Amino acid sequence: xxxxxxxxxxxxxxxxxxxxxxxxxxxxxxxxxxxxxxxxxxxxxxxxxxxxxxxxxxxxxxxxxxxxxxxxxxxxxxxxxxxxxxxxxxxxxxxxxxxxxxxxxxxxxxxxxxxxxxxxxxxxxxxxxxxxxxxxxxxxxxxxxxxxxxxxxxxxxxxxxxxxxxxxxxxxxxxxxxxxxxxxxxxxxxxxxxxxxxxxxxxxxxxxxxxxxxx
Amino acid sequence: xxxxxxxxxxxxxxxxxxxxxxxxxxxxxxxxxxxxxxxxxxxxxxxxxxxxxxxxxxxxxxxxxxxxxxxxxxxxxxxxxxxxxxxxxxxxxxxxxxxxxxxxxxxxxxxxxxxxxxxxxxxxxxxxxxxxxxxxxxxxxxxxxxxxxxxxxxxxxxxxxxxxxxxxxxxxxxxxxxxxxxxxxxxxxxxxxxxxxxxxxxxxxxxxxxxxxxxxxxxxxxxxxxxxxxxxxxxxxxxxxxxxxxxxxxxxxxxxxxxxxxxxxxxxxxxxxxxxxxxxxxxxxxxxx
Ligand code: SF4
Ligand code: SF4
Numbered sequence: 001x002x003x004x005x006x007x008x009x010x011x012x013x014x015x016x017x018x019x020x021x022x023x024x025x026x027x028x029x030x031x032x033x034x035x036x037x038x039x040x041x042x043x044x045x046x047x048x049x050x051x052x053x054x055x056x057x058x059x060x061x062x063x064x065x066x067x068x069x070x071x072x073x074x075x076x077x078x079x080x081x082x083x084x085x086x087x088x089x090x091x092x093x094x095x096x097x098x099x100x101x102x103x104x105x106x107x108x109x110x111x112x113x114x115x116x117x118x119x120x121x122x123x124x125x126x127x128x129x130x131x132x133x134x135x136x137x138x139x140x141x142x143x144x145x146x147x148x149x150x151x152x153x154x155x156x157x158x159x160x161x162x163x164x165x166x167x168x169x170x171x172x173x174x175x176x177x178x179x180x181x182x183x184x185x186x187x188x189x190x191x192x193x194x195x196x197x198x199x200x201x202x203x204x205x206x207x208x209x210x211x212x213x214x215x
Numbered sequence: 216x217x218x219x220x221x222x223x224x225x226x227x228x229x230x231x232x233x234x235x236x237x238x239x240x241x242x243x244x245x246x247x248x249x250x251x252x253x254x255x256x257x258x259x260x261x262x263x264x265x266x267x268x269x270x271x272x273x274x275x276x277x278x279x280x281x282x283x284x285x286x287x288x289x290x291x292x293x294x295x296x297x298x299x300x301x302x303x304x305x306x307x308x309x310x311x312x313x314x315x316x317x318x319x320x321x322x323x324x325x326x327x328x329x330x331x332x333x334x335x336x337x338x339x340x341x342x343x344x345x346x347x348x349x350x351x352x353x354x355x356x357x358x359x360x361x362x363x364x365x366x367x368x369x370x371x372x373x374x375x376x377x378x379x380x381x382x383x384x385x386x387x388x389x390x391x392x393x394x395x396x397x398x399x400x401x402x403x404x405x406x407x408x409x410x411x412x413x414x415x416x417x418x419x420x421x422x423x424x425x426x427x428x429x430x431x432x433x434x435x436x437x438x439x440x441x442x443x444x445x446x447x448x449x450x451x452x453x454x455x456x457x458x459x460x461x462x463x464x465x466x467x468x469x470x471x472x473x474x475x476x477x478x479x480x481x482x483x484x485x486x487x488x489x490x491x492x493x494x495x496x497x498x499x500x501x502x503x504x
Contacts, residue, residue, distance in 0.1 A: 151323050152294075152334070156341040157386035159320050160374045160401060163444040169323045181382045193385045196392060199298065199342040199356075 001119055002031040003067075003093040004126050005038065005112040014053070016109050017089070023055055023109075024078070024085035026100060027062035028092035037112050038062075038091030046091060046111065058085040066096030075103045082106060134204030140192045142183030147200070149176035155197040217314040217368040218286045219258040222483075223397055223422040229483030230504055231288065231399065231424055232495050233260040234280070236271035242279060248492035249285045255496050255504075258315055260288040260399070260485070264295065267327025274304055278311045288370060289313045292321025297337040298346060302355055305347055309365030317370040317399065318343040318390075341386070344369055344393035371395035373423075374445035375403060375412035383445075384415060391419045399485040402428040402439070404448045406476040413480045422482035429470045429491055429498055433457035471501035 008016075017023070025043055032038025040062050047057045059081030063074045075082065082088060087107040090097045094114040101108040118126030131148045137155065138145060147153045151169040158177035161168025165178040184190050222229045232252050237245055252259055259280060263273040277287040289308050293301060308316060324334040338346060346356050353364040371390040377383040387398070398416075403409045403425045416423055428446075430436055433456055436448035452469060459465030474484055484504075488495050 151325075152320060152336045152339065154320065154336075154339050156339060156389055158377075158382050159339075160372060160377070160383070161322065161444045162377065162382075164378055168444060169325060177382055178379065181379065190381075190385075193382065194388060196341060196345075196389050199338050202337065 001117055002034050002126060003095065004115045004118040004128075005032055005035050005093050006115055007037050007042070007091075007112055008110070010049075013109075013111060017050075017055070017087070020085075020087040020107065020109070021055055022058050022085045023050055023087055023089045024058050024082045024106075025050070025060040025089045025091065025111075026066060026096075027060070028066045028096055029062050029064040032092050032096070032112065033062070043091055046089070050089075056085075058082070063092075063096075066090065066092040067099055069099075071096075071099050072103045075100065132205075133200060134209075135201060137197070140195070140197070141180045142187065142189070142192075144176060144180045144183060146176050146180060149179070153200070155200065157193060219288065219315050220368040220396070222257045227483075228478060228504070229422075229424060230256045230499060231258045231260060231483065231485045232256045232492070233262060233485070233487045234276070234492060235262045235265050236273060236276040238268065238270045240271065242271070242276075245276065246279070246283060249280050249283055251493055252495055253283070253285050255499050256486075257483075258286040258288050260290055260317060263290040263292045263319070263321070264327070265322075267294065267322045267324050267329070269327070269329055274308055274311075274313070277308070277313050281312055286315070287313060288315040288317050290317045290319060291343065292319045293336055293338045293340065293343050294321030294324060295332075295335055297335055298342075298356055301338060301343060302346055302350060305350055305367070306361075306365060309367070314366065315368045315370065316347060317372065318347065318395070319372060340371060341389050341393045344371060344390060344395055348394035368396055369394050370397045370399060372400065373398050373416070374401040375409050375416075375425075376401065376405065376447055377445040380412070387416065388419065391421055395421060397421055397482075398423045400424070400426040401445045402426045402443075402487065403477060404430075404446070404452060404473065406473065406480070408447075409477055410480050424483040424485040425477050425481045427470060427474060427484045427486045427498075429466050429486075429488060429494070430456055431466055431491070432462060467497055467501040470498050471503070474498075474502040474504070 025046055027043035028038045043060050050057055063071050087109050089109050089111050090100050091111045097110045116128040119129045120126055129148055130145055133147050162175035162178055165175055167173045167175045184192055234248055261273045261276045264270055273290055277289045280287050318340050320339045324332050347367050347369055350365055353361050373387045374383055433453045436453045439446045440448055456465050486495055
């Protein structure tokens with residue numbers, strides 16, 4: 001699983017960096033490297049782009065996993081170069097951005113948009129398969145998540161918009177409920193589709209969620 | 216008391232039609248259409264931001280039509296309101312004398328004219344039917360008692376031409392269990408396919424009104440075949456209308472023929488004229504209804 005990110009447009013970045021003339025750039029060695037959005041190569045081209053735009057780059061680093069607690073030490077090590085910048089540009093997902101923001105007083109600017117947690121199908125092809133709803137229904141849906149894979153998050157079967165197994169929202173995508181039907185049929189478990197499911201409990205998704213896993 | 220319920224219980228062949236509220240506040244055309252339909256149909260469905268296009272609200276339009284002596288079917292989708300607003304609108308409908316409610320999930324938001332809006336889908340058709348039933352029992356979805364309980368005549372939709380069909384039938388069964396008392400279907404153009412659907416659907420013992428969309432042209436037929444789920448206009452019909460010199464007469468003829476072919480199979484027809492609301496009386500004349 002990777003956090004899927006996409007680079008912000010040059011225009012948006014230009015606007016959020018307008019008031020900063022010197023920057024320290026942080027990349028990500030894990031997900032953003034895999035997504036080609038914040039690995040070493042992208043940090044290097046960002047550095048060039050910033051310099052061409054007349055900004056000073058006081059330093060850069062690619063942190064192995066900017067979302068973990070070790071990031072604090074990487075930031076401490078680079079504290080001088082970070083101190084001489086007017087802002088920190090983070091080329092990582094929003095977990096990385098918020099983590100960096102927690103460890104520095106500097107203005108922190110995201111260079112990426114965080115899209116979703118993606119599961120890799122074919123190499124380099126990611127799809128969203130779980131929305132962390134807090135009450136997993138996969139047991140009755142043949143291991144296919146209707147909350148995520150059906151745009152309407154339907155829990156009681158397909159809408160009337162499914163056309164030849166495709167989704168009304170995007171004809172290039174399979175209808176989740178047709179997939180679920182086919183899977184359950186193969187397993188001889190179609191009875192599961194005849195049981196009325198209660199509406200989702202959205203209280204389980206009230207933000208922000210927290211967990212303590214200390215024994 | 217719902218006239219629609221009475222009519223369906225009487226065993227009469229029932230006709231309903233559909234009106235879309237205007238995008239804006241000029242209601243004159245909507246009222247004109249309603250007056251034309253008033254004495255020809257048992258009830259008029261009022262669509263709820265059909266195709267996710269923002270319009271005047273269905274509830275307000277139903278109220279206006281009722282003031283004009285038209286019985287309505289209040290269409291409600293779960294796309295734009297959470298369960299608090301949905302239950303509240305059900306109560307509002309009841310106090311305004313609106314008992315017929317068609318419970319739908321609704322098209323997805325990105326298909327309409329506000330693709331950036333937040334899709335709600337807190338409930339879905341089945342959940343909305345259950346919520347309405349719960350209100351009838353005198354409490355809300357949180358089991359809190361109501362001061363006075365409403366009473367509805369609840370409807371739902373089904374697509375007889377869906378492929379695969381079985382999941383639709385499972386959902387139909389759930390809708391009946393959840394409280395659906397009548398069904399209106401997606402447009403039917405193939406009587407034989409509809410007949411086999413009805414053979415299955417009969418077991419639920421709920422009245423079914425077959426959806427009728429008058430075929431205006433070959434272009435419209437092709438568009439529906441390519442874009443509308445569960446609707447298939449056979450090639451022979453497309454050819455028939457494309458060869459006709461007087462398309463309007465041909466359209467009436469085809470529609471009337473379809474209605475009469477499916478008449479023995481179901482409990483009524485639901486005419487979705489889509490812009491031809493004023494021509495519905497012509498269609499019904501042609502069909503002898
Ligand atoms: S039901 Fe879907 S969204 Fe919820 S936890 Fe399971 S996979 Fe994730
Ligand atoms: S077509 Fe299938 S996946 Fe798409 S919204 Fe309808 S039920 Fe969900």
